[in-house]
Amino acid sequence: MRIIAGKFKGRRLKTPKTSAIRPTIDRVKESVFRILQNQITNAKFLDLCAGSGSIGLEAISRGAESVTFVDRHSDAIQLIRCNLHLCGLDTKIHQIQLRKSSVQKAIKVLGNKSESYDLIYFDPPYDSRIYEGSLRLISENQLLSRSGLICVECSQTNKKIVEVLQLGVGDLRPYNQKCYGDTMLFFYKLEDKS
Template sequence: MRIIAGSARGRVLKSFRGPGVRPTTDRVRESWFAIVGARVVDARFLDLYAGTGAVGIEALSRGAARCVFVEKSRQGVAVIRENLRMLGDLPDDAVAVRLGDALAAPALLAQQGETFDLVFADPPYEDGEAPRAVLAALAAVPTLLAPDALVTIQHSRRVPLPEVSGSLRRQSERVYGDTQLSFYKVETE
């Protein structure tokens, strides 16, 4: 795995093995960043089920102002911190790495006053309920999302997600082999 573009372009990321660990491929990551384009610059980014931190680190490399990584594995958190070191000195408020449950994180982050422009969630494929659960957890805390926020759920294409979940409405989907990206935005009335 490597950083595809931005200030850290070409740098190789460390990874780890573990149950349910399936890093987002370079191809899917590159496609996702092509879709979001310039929205990443100065964005507040939330990386749920962060794993190695590849997606959030790519966002920082491409100009995101802040990234919060949430990962339940201690080994994953250690790898994220190690991978972040290669970015060099970042402002103290640019990064937060949280050890914890991605389903509980949206409510906790909202209580702490966090708001995000971009959210990327990559729950384990073997847990077929996790994509719907994280979507519902995000939709349940509307203050967590900026008015024009884009939420992306990476999941198996065999696990369909609803068109609407709370205040979130699906805008589009992209399929890459068994991987599907489902894009949601806050529905305004």
């Protein structure tokens, strides 16, 4: 696992030793950042179900202003800390936050602090049942800035989730989707209310 582009290009990252953490494959990561490339510079980036941290680290490498990593697993938080260290990044110096929390709790806490993000990446375990509820909370807590984008990663074999994601949730409207083998990516913007 490596960083694909930017100031940390080619940097090798530590991989998880547990099957509970499933890193996004490089081909999918490349596609995500090709689509987000015009929005990444100086963006506030939220990495939900961050796992190894490779997506958030890619965002930092490509010029994101700040990144908040959220994962409920202690192993994942330790792995993210290790990968930050491998890149020479320090949460005390750089605008980086680590939150050991469930996604839904983190969304509520961040919403209560009136945080908003330009880019949100959401990659829960493929068999998870938190997709719709978490997106609804993101919408209700106004975590996405007006011109912000959300990317959601899921398995195309989970037809029920795919159907929900194709329709949108709350005021989040899908505007693009991509498929790479078993992996599907859905991209959302806020509904234009004008």
